[in-house]
Amino acid sequence: MTYCVGIHVHDGLVFAADSRTNAGIDHVSTYSKLHSFIWPRERVFVLLSAGNLATTQGVVKRLHQDCAQDGPNLRSVATLTEAADYIGQVSSELQRQQMARDTSSTSFEASFILGGQIAGQPTELFMIYPQGNCIHESQSHPFLQIGEIKYGKPILDRVIGRETSLETAARCALVSLNSTIRSNLTVGAPIDLMILPRDALDGGYRLHLTEDDPFYxxxxxxxxxxxMAALDHLPHFFWEDRNSG
Amino acid sequence: MTYCVGIHVHDGLVFAADSRTNAGIDHVSTYSKLHSFIWPRERVFVLLSAGNLATTQGVVKRLHQDCAQDGPNLRSVATLTEAADYIGQVSSELQRQQMARDTSSTSFEASFILGGQIAGQPTELFMIYPQGNCIHESQSHPFLQIGEIKYGKPILDRVIGRETSLETAARCALVSLNSTIRSNLTVGAPIDLMILPRDALDGGYRLHLTEDDPFYxxxxxxxxxxxMAALDHLPHFFWEDRNSG
Incomplete structure (x- = not known):
């Protein structure tokens, strides 16, 4: 399994991903699920991936290869929406190829979160479904998640709004990952974190946090x-004060 | 869907359940999922239920009916383990009866959490699977959950141990429910909360908390x-202090 989250606040974008992959409990490994495509001062894209590892690796490889060729690629797309559509097409094409070859009932599905900015345009964030179509984040809850999303959702639901600062959003993403890792064995460190300040159009800040990293x-x-402190400050039940008084 | 949690600390037992049921989005209703069977100074059982509502209501009805008859019942069982086995048998029997009549592919499965105490014996906590077998809670994480368990698990994982006080465990259960309700529409207030202090062998404390309840x-x-305060006290990224300095 996997857990990735993308957050879109007024000041920019935050991306965080775990790095555990597993195909059965005997095939546990570590792969980065955060992929960046950066043309400084021109355009920057960050892609988070979940699902079948062969599909997601195939998609990322194709995105890189396409950049060296004519035809649609991340360098040529005019908008973020066009980029999301293009990645969705690549993803469903690769899934169809795999399914045509498959003799078992393997799932080749993959989901992606794409965020970034093209010079002169706003920052944007999309989730790309296995079917190749996409959605952007909601105005009231400006984040998107893929993979094992439930453990880490309550903290995002409570904290994240458009006006949240980039760094608070990033800390919140790390807490969301940390909670998921503690509660679910299939999601594991190291964590990849990337912060893209709005209009910076560069690599922003990127951290690779192992379990032993002093900051993490x-x-x-x-x-x-x-x-624990928050728990200590919750209201008492009526009998507690009676008993102690 | 449903979310129920049972916690077994040294000082006793805590039970909490939401009360939303839904069979499709047009059939949303409110039912209590916390059922108590109390014989003061003799024995007390609390049962939390999740799954097919006809099955769980049928099981609770049978448990009450059986008490008035010969044969195994909650009044006659010698131990909590025997009670869990008996409830598991009733549940799988009712499921088999339904399946024999069924012409569609409905799931009649139900899960339960059973906790309580028989005079002279320790407090105990069990989860009863749809298959009728059961497990008790783990020593290091002394709680059990059924239904929509993921949203509310991180806070329990971080807080609950055997030495946690009954009231802290109860507040933690309420937070766990509150987080789940905020993040998932199929889980909803009112919340039923029951606290059984060890060796009290009575109805303990029972609260029915609506969304508007001042305490809740x-x-x-x-x-x-x-x-928010906890988030404010997290360490800063290296560039934050540099930027502000």
Missing amino acids: RDLGERWNEGL | RDLGERWNEGL
């Missing part, structure tokens, strides 16, 4: 302490 | 504030 460890510990 | 509302608001 500190974040996990302080979050635990914060939750 | 206060709890939700204070939890939000606590999370």
